[in-house]
Amino acid sequence: MNKTATHVASLLIAACFFMPQKSSAQTISGGINFSISVCNNNSAMSWGYNGEGQLGDSTHTNRAAPVQVNGLTGVIAVSSGGAHTLALKSDGTVWAWGYNVYSSLGIGTPGGDREAPIQVAAISGIVAISAGGYHSLALKSDGTVWSWGSNFAGEIGDGTISVRATPVQVTGISGITAISAGSLHCLALKSDGTLYAWGYNADGRIGDGTTTNRYSPVVVSISNVTKIAAGGWHSLAVKNDGTVWSWGKNADGQLGDGTNTEQHTPVQITG
DSSP states (O other): OOOOOOOOGGGOSOGGGGSTTOOOEEEEEEOSSEEEEEETTSOEEEEEOOTTSTTOSSSOOOEEEEEEOTTOOSEEEEEEOSSEEEEEETTSOEEEEEOOTTOTTOSSSOOSOEEEEEEOTTOOOEEEEEEOSSEEEEEETTSOEEEEEOOTTSTTOSSSOOOEEEEEEOTTOOSEEEEEEOSSEEEEEETTSOEEEEEOOTTSTTOSSSOOOEEEEEEOSOOSEEEEEEOSSEEEEEETTSOEEEEEOOTTSTTOSSSOOOEEEEEEOOO
8 A cells, every 4th residue: 555645734723623513623643644633522533535444434535624533532632643543532442443454453353444433452541642654552551552553573562573453562661651653663752761662773763773673672872851753764852951853764854964864873953
């Protein structure tokens, strides 16, 4: 499935103003050619490309204006991936819809699009979610990280490259406070500012100074981190001094260090 990773900034609007009750948008997330927003009434609305049912309105119809995600209430966070979407409810359950060939929905069976939300199997007590290319991440209230879906390069983080149709625990990390899933890699931030990464690494996006794929988490060569973001082929971190650092692929200057040189350890973004 080929998809153009083009995000149209003008679509990142307060989607829920299109609802009759004029609820305002609380959080938003942009996937590949589609977007989703949480409203202040804890429903969700989405718009854009819908070829795999990632808008969650029980159709495959592209939407040029926001439509309500079917049957979803109590939503506190959303995350859109390559062609699937996750929603976190206030009761700590996770719901998913869209593309499922690589089990990115975590419902126990691979294959078949889901055009409306379905609960991710056997997981609860979740406080944060992140949808990657064809895999998904969830952070539990006890600081453990769980993942499911594609595992081409170890992005599940369980020490294997086996596809996981239901959530499994990421090995060797605890005390995690933030997560972020990229196209084929993941980041997890510990409460002490330590950053972990795993998955695809041919372009150095793991940040451990190598180009070796990592099937379980390794420590990134940076400390005192407060915020993280995993991109398609690169990674970002904010330190407690307010500086921003990046690493990984840099063919288009996405690292912001003034070069087009691939970086295998974090470099500071200039200016």
